[in-house]
Every structure is written in C-alpha cells, then in structure tokens.
Amino acid sequence: MTNNPEPATEPLILASGSRYRKQLLEGFTRNFSCISPDIDETALADEAPQALALRLAIAKARKVAETRTGATVIGSDQVASLNGQALGKPGNYDNAVKQLSLSAGNTIVFYTAICVISPRLPEPRQHVDITKVHFKALTNAEIESYVQADQPYDCAGSFRSEGLGASLIECLENSDPTALIGLPMNWLTSRLAELGYRGNG
Numbered sequence: 548m549t550n551n552p553e554p555a556t557e558p559l560i561l562a563s564g565s566r567y568r569k570q571l572l573e574g575f576t577r578n579f580s581c582i583s584p585d586i587d588e589t590a591l592a593d594e595a596p597q598a599l600a601l602r603l604a605i606a607k608a609r610k611v612a613e614t615r616t617g618a619t620v621i622g623s624d625q626v627a628s629l630n631g632q633a634l635g636k637p638g639n640y641d642n643a644v645k646q647l648s649l650s651a652g653n654t655i656v657f658y659t660a661i662c663v664i665s666p667r668l669p670e671p672r673q674h675v676d677i678t679k680v681h682f683k684a685l686t687n688a689e690i691e692s693y694v695q696a697d698q699p700y701d702c703a704g705s706f707r708s709e710g711l712g713a714s715l716i717e718c719l720e721n722s723d724p725t726a727l728i729g730l731p732m733n734w735l736t737s738r739l740a741e742l743g744y745r746g747n748g
Contacts, residue, residue, distance in 0.1 A: 552667075552741065552743040555667070555744045557666060558580065559578060559579040559580075559619050559744060560621065561582075562581075562582055562584050562611040562620050562622040563583060563621075563622070563623060564583030565701075565729055567730075568623060571725055571728060571732055572621070572732075575732065575739065575746045584606075584610035586603070586606050586607060586610055588603055588624075590633060596626040596628035596631070596632075597658040597660075597675055597677075599624075599626050599658075600625060600626040600659065601660040601673060603624035603626075604622045604623050604661055607662075608620045608664045609664065618665075618666075619663065619665035619667070619744070620663070621730075621735065622663075622664075623659065624660050625658065625660070625729055626703060629650060629653060629656075634649075634655070634703060636700065637705045639700055640700070642705070643694045643698075643699060644691060644705075646704065647694065647706065648687070648690060650682045650706075651685035651690065652684040653681075653682055654681050655680045655682065657678040657703065657704065657727055658675055658676075659675065659726040659730070660674070661673065661675075661676075661730065661734065665742055667742050668742070674731060674734045676721070676723055678719065678720065680708070680719055681716065685715060689715075693712070693714070699712065707728075
C-alpha cells in the first residue's frame, strides 16, 4: 500500500445495524451506508470468546461483500468475557441485572473484532482490540437503578461505557476507548486512509 493512495471511489459499507457503530463511523465520514447482515451468531462448541468475536466480524463482512462486490465492507463484533465465558447481549431487564451481578467486583474482558474487505486489498484485513473493565463492587440497588435508567439490553456485558455505565467502572485497561463502544476507530481510520478514504467526507 502506498503512502498516498488514489482517492477511493468504491462505496463504503458498514455491515451492521448497530447505532453505536454507525455513530462512531460518522465521526470519520458520513459517506457510507449500513447493511445489517443476517448471520447465525451462535458460538461453536468450546469456541473462545476472542475467536467468536473475530469469526463473527469476518462472517458479517463476507456476507455483505458477497452481494456488494465492488464495495469496501466493514464487519465488526464484540464479545464480553467473564473468566473465559462469553457474556452475550442481555436482551431484557432480568438478564441485565443477572449479568451485572456477576460482573460486580470482577474484571470483564471485551473483545472487539473488526474485518475490512475491499477490492483494493488482496486479502481481508482483521484486528481484535482487547479492553479490560474492572467493575466496582456494586449493591443490588445500584445495579437495578442503573439498568432501569440506561436499559443496556443491546449491549454485551449489560452496560454502556459512554453513558451512565461509566459510574460502574473502577478502571479501564485499553488502547482505544472507541473499541469498547463497538468499533476500534484508531485501527479502522488508519486502514481506511491507506485505502484512499478521506475523513470528514
């Protein structure tokens, strides 16, 4: 890849229906579209959380790229892990309270995987960003109050770091805060620039 690539003319597609990922990518450019791929996100037998996140990110990108062959496609997935066991999206109040009760006083590892497929690339580019979240020791009342207020039912690990969920955290260990929200923008913007996509367009 040259240092000064020709400006990209290929459409840019985010293979996701996540409003969080859409908002993050809009910080770089608004010149993209979103397609939510229909894939089976069930973990394979004995599949590690990091491997699951990467497999799903690749699968999402490939699913969209199959029908949008001239486009650059971004696929991403995030899996939260407690003691090596994946924590999915809670989906409802009771599951969110249960997840946060397990997380309280413990460290949750978030694996945020990303895959970029482009006609400008000989092979897909992929990356996994790792964030360790150390949760405070929380009371049942604190957990229930947070879940009622923030309703993080579509978030892995049952909390939003960019919202009220910040109050649940003792400290974070990561290199890219956007990865915890759902899309590792430090890595992604560098890859898009290498492909000729200009920011703020």
